[in-house]
Amino acid sequence: MTIGADLADDLAAEVAYAFNVGVEITGIGIRFYLGGNSTLDGWEEKLRGILDDAGRIWRLEAPMTYECSRVLEDDWAERWKVHFKPLRIGKRLLVVPTWEDARPAPGDLVIRMDPGRAFGTGHHETTRLCLVWLEGWVESWRDSRARSLLDVGTGSGILAVAAVLLGAEHVMAVDNDPEAIEVAKENIELNGLSERVQTIEGSASNVSGRFDAVISNIQANPLIEMAKTLAERVAAGGRLVLSGILLEQRESVRAAYEKEGLRFLDSKAEGEWCLLVLG
Numbered sequence: 001m002t003i004g005a006d007l008a009d010d011l012a013a014e015v016a017y018a019f020n021v022g023v024e025i026t027g028i029g030i031r032f033y034l035g036g037n038s039t040l041d042g043w044e045e046k047l048r049g050i051l052d053d054a055g056r057i058w059r060l061e062a063p064m065t066y067e068c069s070r071v072l073e074d075d076w077a078e079r080w081k082v083h084f085k086p087l088r089i090g091k092r093l094l095v096v097p098t099w100e101d102a103r104p105a106p107g108d109l110v111i112r113m114d115p116g117r118a119f120g121t122g123h124h125e126t127t128r129l130c131l132v133w134l135e136g137w138v139e140s141w142r143d144s145r146a147r148s149l150l151d152v153g154t155g156s157g158i159l160a161v162a163a164v165l166l167g168a169e170h171v172m173a174v175d176n177d178p179e180a181i182e183v184a185k186e187n188i189e190l191n192g193l194s195e196r197v198q199t200i201e202g203s204a205s206n207v208s209g210r211f212d213a214v215i216s217n218i219q220a221n222p223l224i225e226m227a228k229t230l231a232e233r234v235a236a237g238g239r240l241v242l243s244g245i246l247l248e249q250r251e252s253v254r255a256a257y258e259k260e261g262l263r264f265l266d267s268k269a270e271g272e273w274c275l276l277v278l279g
Contacts, residue, residue, distance in 0.1 A: 095122040129275040152216035157184030210235035220249035231260035
């Protein structure tokens with residue numbers, strides 16, 4: 001069935017999170033590409049579950065359908081590049097794909113990106129919400145103390161890169177998907193930040209210590225499951241920032257973290273998505 005632009009955008013994010021792939025929004029729905037045997041295992045059952053869950057949430061009258069076909073890997077690589085253009089976010093951030101020329105204005109901070117198969121280019125609302133928050137977080141500093149940040153579910157590494165460019169001193173990026181970690185490492189190196197961002201394959205439970213800010217742009221259910229672990233990684237006076245949350249999921253995510261002793265501080269929304277700040 002054909003779905004509207006808002007639903008296509010939401011569905012694209014769900015699929016991107018589930019499969020760690022880039023997703024193209026078309027006139028009638030979404031299109032994405034899976035590559036490699038490990039990615040293909042069980043993909044159909046996972047996709048059917050995503051479509052059925054979305055249909056229930058959106059109260060669709062008929063189930064969503066899908067079609068699949070085989071394409072050459074090079075075809076997808078070129079199609080993805082057509083839809084990933086330089087993007088200005090916030091006051092100073094300029095996200096530029098590796099195959100485009102950067103044309104920064106004075107004071108711009110350029111983030112060079114090749115997303116590969118990892119989520120996070122800045123084109124989705126959830127990532128933009130995080131980037132804008134990071135910029136505001138840095139602007140709010142009233143002292144010269146070095147700040148630390150933990151990026152959980154780093155994907156393409158865009159938030160970790162942005163945090164360092166904006167002024168964070170110690171940044172750790174973690175993801176349980178090995179391919180995402182490889183993509184993140186490549187993007188971190190591409191921006192000349194390999195010495196300033198530490199990457200870890202695993203989850204937040206594999207990280208020790210506390211951070212001035214912990215940011216996680218994933219889905220609501222994993223965020224709820226990780227509430228205790230993420231809360232334990234926030235330093236006294238620090239901030240926990242959660243994104244990848246649909247508006248109707250906001251209260252359940254908030255309740256899970258307030259149960260762990262964190263206090264709700266702020267919420268920002270864009271489209272059907274929201275970002276929560278706790279501390």
